[in-house]
Amino acid sequence: MKKILSICPYCGLGCRFFIKVENNNILGIELYKNGINKGKLCPKGITAIDFIKNKNRLSHPLKLVNNKHLNISWETALKEISNSLLDIKNRYGANSIAFLSSARCSNEENYILQKIARLLGTNNIDHCARLCHSSTIAGLSQTLGAAAQTGSFNDILESNLLFICGYNPAETHPVIMQYIIKAKQQGTKIIVVDPRKTKTSWFADIYLNINPGSDIFLINSIINIIIKNKLYNKNFIYKRTVGFNKLINSTKDYDLDTAEKITGISKDILYKTAITFATAKKAIIMWAMGITQHTTGTNNVIALCNLGLICGYVGKKGCGIFPMRGQNNVQGACDMGALPNVFPGYLKINDDNSKKIEKFWDSNNISSKPGLTIQEILDAISKDKIKALYVMGENPVVSDPDTSHVIKVLKKLELLVVQDIFLTSTARLAHYVLPAAVYAEKEGSFTTSERRVQWNFKAIDPPKEAKPDWEILTLLGKELNLKQINYSSVEDITNEISQLIPNYRGITPERLKEEINGIKWPCPSINHKGTDILHQTKFATPSGKAHFIPVHFKSPKEEIDEEFPFILTTVRIVGHYHTMTMTGKSKSITKRWKEPFAEINPTDANKLNISNNDKIKIITKRGSYICKVKITNNIKPKMIALPWHWGANILTNRLLDPTSKIPAFKINACRIEKV
């Protein structure tokens, strides 16, 4: 029996465990105590091997012939795909092709896919960070200059206050709760802001049950109280920031009376929150989808940065601005430049930088024009501007808003290629489906939420003809005659990444295999031990200073009216992961979390004559959805919360944040009928 050290394939914490293997069979999981998870796992982690040997794993390349997927050989599949891609490029230009990369694949795989896209001449490459933290990237780039968690998980234990805003780790990052609970036992105060009384709020010293979408009003009024009481960090603001006067002017009208009306939180509690926050000396602001998935997502993030900055809670131990990332490599996929507006290492797309990249890649074909985001790609397909879509490890039919629209659009494509581990709802529509290896069947590096790059070791072989994504892409590159896609091992790609991206310069495959608990970027040289805390002496902005940016409250774009009087918000539950491609294959999971329950308040349930476990139909302008009801005071009246794993995106809207183009999953107008 062998024990192989693995990385959990689910969220962005980067938990480790051993996979016990004998003769290419998986015997089970053994706990590993030296990772950030300290041996602990959540239900997804413990069942992370359950789906690997599932009989429905894709194991042959497939081609859609007369609406049926038939087995074909790798040779034929890759030849036909590349011929079709080149043909479409010749007929309609490079920008008629788009690529979706994957936050579930390794750094190397994301790097190589964006490289293929760019060598073909298009920046139309995006991935699901668009749906989760794209507003974080946009917000943090403007304020702090670096789109990443500023500190480490260990800072939670050193902090005096955690300001947890629109983030429910008890359900989405259970393993981080050991840090939060330990901190609380040591006296750290916990403030939770959420319109739902979540399991995380059970641990709150102060719980703010905010009206959905009023985050900026809340934060600006807290800033206003702190400024009026002169509790801001003068020294830090003077030395390390610019724009404080603009911030004072922009927040001075956010008075307590109006704040109480708009946020739904009493003046006393608002005041107490502001004073507690400002006098904590060391605090961490943590957020996730409750902040980002709004039409004001980018501004929500900027407001939180403003709040952290006026108190100087950045760049030192026990402090930080923490966007909590939801996928095992969403940080890495962004770092690798699987985004339409930046090259690898967040190099902005412009003439100078595209020349730089051309030189590095030995190409003369790199576009200096930013590409399209996921939602813009779908729009472009519907307008016949994009003809081919290549999807690696994503399932937009379930994960993107307005499912019916997504399906209609994808059916218009001349070429849809999906590279995945199961025949997902998206793969079902694909002209070609390529079978990929899962995490345990391949090697490569993954970057966690705290910028920790860890090496994933191979435990077993992929089923039948399935291959690691980097291998598939290397073969495709060869078929496309791209001489720059020439790798004989995954380590070749890791080395190229370290040469191109300054923050990864010292992160080599040799080091990662030696230093198995990983290295946190920035790691500028081979002797550098990595960086726990960003922005310690200067910020990553051109001036080296952090920027205060005034932002103002705006009502959510989706209007609540008489026809659709409820606010529908989508949520996650602890047992399932995103579109359930993997968790849905574990019996231990599916018997405990069988079906979705919509949460509604007792007053609404009474009015509609609905009891617990009754079936209801939720209707929005996009579609309708039937599920059972759980009646609870944890949700406000006129609100309804629904887990999205089972396909609730049939209901959600396509309204976007103008800067980051993130869809506003968190606020949808709906009505409810008893079935």
Next chain:
Amino acid sequence: MKLLINLNNCIACKACEIACEKEHNGISFITVIETDNTALPITCRHCEKAPCLENCPTKAIYKDKNGTILINQNKCIGCYMCYIACPYGIPVIDIKQSVAFKCDLCQKRINQGLEPICVAVCPTQTLVFDDPIRFAIYKKQNAVKNLIRGAKDEIRFSV
């Protein structure tokens, strides 16, 4: 060493249930109960005066040298007495085999010097495997720390 519980930590993630069921051929002996914005896992307490043991007519239930209450399935007749007597409703009767099963504190792991699997995975330290005296001292220390902290906060925020 006893299986003890920190009352305020559970988030109902059910990691313990799944880990237990993977350790014990598909049957979980621990159950997480969630009510009214709190949750707790419940499993065999390995009682010092165990009603299941006292009521077992075939002496299938016994206490080992560590004080762990175990069932010898060879002697069990599946009469449900342990099931009825247990104040926490812990034993499980396996219908196919007609015998009772319950938490064995992961004997295989204990013999290797490891903690029970539910304790090992629990991401919130709700479940702990500790010496009851040490656990009590730890609780007393925490209570005192909290009192002092509370008093300090009162001074800090009473402006």
